[in-house]
Amino acid sequence: MSSTKIPLDLILEKMAEDAEKAQQRVTKASEILQGQLNYEIASTPYEIVYEEDRIKIKHYFRNDNAENKLKAPLLVVYALINRETMLDLQPDRSVVKTFLEGGIDLYMVDWGYPTRKDHFLTIDDHVNGYMNNIIDFIRKKHNVPKINLMGICMGGSFSVMYSALHPDKIKNLITTVTPSSFDTDRGLLHIWMKDVDVDRMIQTFGNIPGDLMNLGFLLLNPARLMIDKYVSFMENMDNKDFVENFVRMERWIFDSPDIPGETFRQFIEDCYKRNLLIQSKMFLGGERVDLKKLTMPLLNFFGEYDHLVPPQACNQLSGAVGSKDVEDVCLETGHIGIYVSSKFQKLFAPKIVQWLKERDKV
Amino acid sequence: MADEDKQSPLKEVPFFPFFPWMHTAADMWLNLLKAMPSNPDTSIMTQTAVQSRFTRQLDTSLNLLKSFSRMMSEPESASAAANSFNALPEILMKMAKSGFDAAMQIQNHLVEKAGNIGKRTEVYNFENLDQDVFKALSDVYEKEFRQYFKIPPLGLTRFYQERFNEMLDKHNIFETMLAEFFSILYLPIEKSFKVFQEKLQQMAEEGNLPQEAKECYAIWIKILEGHYISLFKSKEYTDTLHRTLNTLEDFIIVRNRMLEDFLQMLPVVTQKEMEELYKEFHVLKKRVKELEKQLNISPNTLTVVK
Numbered sequence: 001m002s003s004t005k006i007p008l009d010l011i012l013e014k015m016a017e018d019a020e021k022a023q024q025r026v027t028k029a030s031e032i033l034q035g036q037l038n039y040e041i042a043s044t045p046y047e048i049v050y051e052e053d054r055i056k057i058k059h060y061f062r063n064d065n066a067e068n069k070l071k072a073p074l075l076v077v078y079a080l081i082n083r084e085t086m087l088d089l090q091p092d093r094s095v096v097k098t099f100l101e102g103g104i105d106l107y108m109v110d111w112g113y114p115t116r117k118d119h120f121l122t123i124d125d126h127v128n129g130y131m132n133n134i135i136d137f138i139r140k141k142h143n144v145p146k147i148n149l150m151g152i153c154m155g156g157s158f159s160v161m162y163s164a165l166h167p168d169k170i171k172n173l174i175t176t177v178t179p180s181s182f183d184t185d186r187g188l189l190h191i192w193m194k195d196v197d198v199d200r201m202i203q204t205f206g207n208i209p210g211d212l213m214n215l216g217f218l219l220l221n222p223a224r225l226m227i228d229k230y231v232s233f234m235e236n237m238d239n240k241d242f243v244e245n246f247v248r249m250e251r252w253i254f255d256s257p258d259i260p261g262e263t264f265r266q267f268i269e270d271c272y273k274r275n276l277l278i279q280s281k282m283f284l285g286g287e288r289v290d291l292k293k294l295t296m297p298l299l300n301f302f303g304e305y306d307h308l309v310p311p312q313a314c315n316q317l318s319g320a321v322g323s324k325d326v327e328d329v330c331l332e333t334g335h336i337g338i339y340v341s342s343k344f345q346k347l348f349a350p351k352i353v354q355w356l357k358e359r360d361k362v
Numbered sequence: 363m364a365d366e367d368k369q370s371p372l373k374e375v376p377f378f379p380f381f382p383w384m385h386t387a388a389d390m391w392l393n394l395l396k397a398m399p400s401n402p403d404t405s406i407m408t409q410t411a412v413q414s415r416f417t418r419q420l421d422t423s424l425n426l427l428k429s430f431s432r433m434m435s436e437p438e439s440a441s442a443a444a445n446s447f448n449a450l451p452e453i454l455m456k457m458a459k460s461g462f463d464a465a466m467q468i469q470n471h472l473v474e475k476a477g478n479i480g481k482r483t484e485v486y487n488f489e490n491l492d493q494d495v496f497k498a499l500s501d502v503y504e505k506e507f508r509q510y511f512k513i514p515p516l517g518l519t520r521f522y523q524e525r526f527n528e529m530l531d532k533h534n535i536f537e538t539m540l541a542e543f544f545s546i547l548y549l550p551i552e553k554s555f556k557v558f559q560e561k562l563q564q565m566a567e568e569g570n571l572p573q574e575a576k577e578c579y580a581i582w583i584k585i586l587e588g589h590y591i592s593l594f595k596s597k598e599y600t601d602t603l604h605r606t607l608n609t610l611e612d613f614i615i616v617r618n619r620m621l622e623d624f625l626q627m628l629p630v631v632t633q634k635e636m637e638e639l640y641k642e643f644h645v646l647k648k649r650v651k652e653l654e655k656q657l658n659i660s661p662n663t664l665t666v667v668k
Contacts, residue, residue, distance in 0.1 A: 010573050018575060116636060120644040129651070188594050195604055197611075204611040206637070220594070222547070223587035231579065 054112030102353030210256025
């Protein structure tokens with residue numbers, strides 16, 4: 001009979017050590033939490049150059065004396081879920097800063113906070129209305145026929161639709177974690193959305209509450225997002241930098257505008273349920289979104305471990321468009337890691353700068 | 363003797379001594395009323411016509427009371443009343459028994475089924491979940507309580523009562539559904555502890571027991587995450603999620619309808635009115651934009667800040 005080898009003395013010793021460390025950590029954490037903390041987000045300076053209804057356009061200040069300036073400005077279109085501040089979350093992890101340092105003249109859409117009056121706005125209103133007006137404004141301001149367009153998540157889907165409907169106004173298209181093919185069961189959102197009674201949701205809520213969406217996102221991985229994340233915070237709350245960055249992320253993640261009801265309805269019905277976009281069968285403003293008309297260069301990023309928009313939802317796009325200059329980039333990270341993880345700060349934004357530079361003179 | 367009995371029938375029904383008292387009281391008030399001065403010049407009767415109507419009304423009521431007390435003094439009526447009053451405790455007992463039965467039914471279901479939650483499923487497997495306890499709760503609610511909210515209200519305020527009852531009904535259904543949803547969400551925690559204990563046991567037997575609490579936590583959270591992923595992909599979870607969402611929506615819709623009733627009494631606009639306005643506003647804006655396009659007026663000229 002084999003005897004059980006349990007190092008009970010070592011375990012108890014470790015427990016005593018841990019208790020002492022925890023005591024010290026709590027004391028230090030108390031000083032940090034009660035002291036001066038800087039958890040400001042989106043601190044890179046910008047000016048608002050255009051406003052329409054709830055929508056604003058941010059124009060970031062570029063060093064005009066820089067030698068490496070790109071001619072064509074870049075417009076970044078964020079999703080209607082959460083806010084564009086994610087691209088400028090903290091000073092040392094800012095996609096915005098990398099773009100500016102790379103010589104990009106950067107504009108960014110701030111979709112604002114929809115109210116009940118925005119309930120009836122459709123995808124057509126966002127794409128052929130707001131986006132078209134913004135792009136015309138930037139084209140006119142810079143006196144250029146085409147600008148560069150970059151879309152994030154749902155904003156990427158909008159950018160794909162826009163580029164297919166207005167290819168004459170877009171020079172290069174960059175899509176990041178952008179769902180275009182929805183017929184997959186790899187992402188939980190794709191599974192859950194297939195049977196959701198979207199009409200009833202709109203009847204009930206009008207606009208889809210941001211908090212409801214956030215609750216849904218938390219339920220995608222409660223072990224990590226509702227338990228482990230805060231355990232990690234407790235373990236590191238004596239580290240001021242960690243606390244500041246953690247609070248920045250919390251501020252961003254729970255800053256969730258509502259989604260206009262009709263836009264949500266169309267996105268779920270036409271995209272998640274009927275998968276019309278990738279089949280070039282979707283209609284906006286009476287016009288078919290034909291992906292074969294998307295002929296400008298396309299750079300398509302997605303995350304291998306993205307549980308919201310899995311690679312299968314992103315990687316069909318490059319084969320469906322009419323462009324001959326397409327590139328897929330799959331990064332070994334999740335939905336948000338592409339933009340905020342320290343590792344991908346060196347890969348993601350610099351790659352976009354380089355890719356745009358190569359095509360700026362064409 | 364028989365005559366005596368007829369004259370005083372209440373001797374046989376000693377439980378109702380108030381019938382002769384009612385009779386005497388009615389007589390007294392009628393006599394008092396008759397004793398009232400009938401001269402229109404007197405202070406009481408001359409005050410108003412309303413008072414005279416009041417007196418007539420009182421007269422009628424007292425006559426009715428007198429007839430009623432006389433009728434109740436009849437041996438047959440008194441006997442019937444006595445029987446019905448004798449049956450009262452029995453009726454009350456029956457009502458109470460019915461209530462106890464319902465309560466016991468709930469308790470039995472809970473005792474029988476609550477202990478079974480999760481027992482009938484294997485680890486990392488969330489198919490065919492035993493959610494009978496919640497079905498039992500729903501059944502009890504459907505059979506024993508829901509009918510009270512379905513009683514058609516009457517009168518001027520019937521629609522308001524109906525909406526209020528509907529809100530209570532939908533709220534109860536939502537609460538039951540939410541309890542089921544939370545119980546499903548709790549299953550992975552329960553199962554992960556079971557797997558974790560087995561794993562620790564195995565490690566202890568192999569002499570590889572983690573020395574730090576952090577290692578134990580890392581093992582457990584990984585097991586928990588695996589269980590949640592399995593759960594979330596199951597049809598049972600998706601169905602429960604959708605049913606919970608549907609019952610929440612049902613509740614919010616009827617709650618809003620009821621709130622609109624209250625808001626209509628206040629000098630504020632209701633959500634419905636605003637929705638109609640927003641829709642008209644949206645359509646008008648679209649028309650203006652279309653006209654701008656036709657007239658070649660750029661909206662930018664109106665909205666550019668800088």
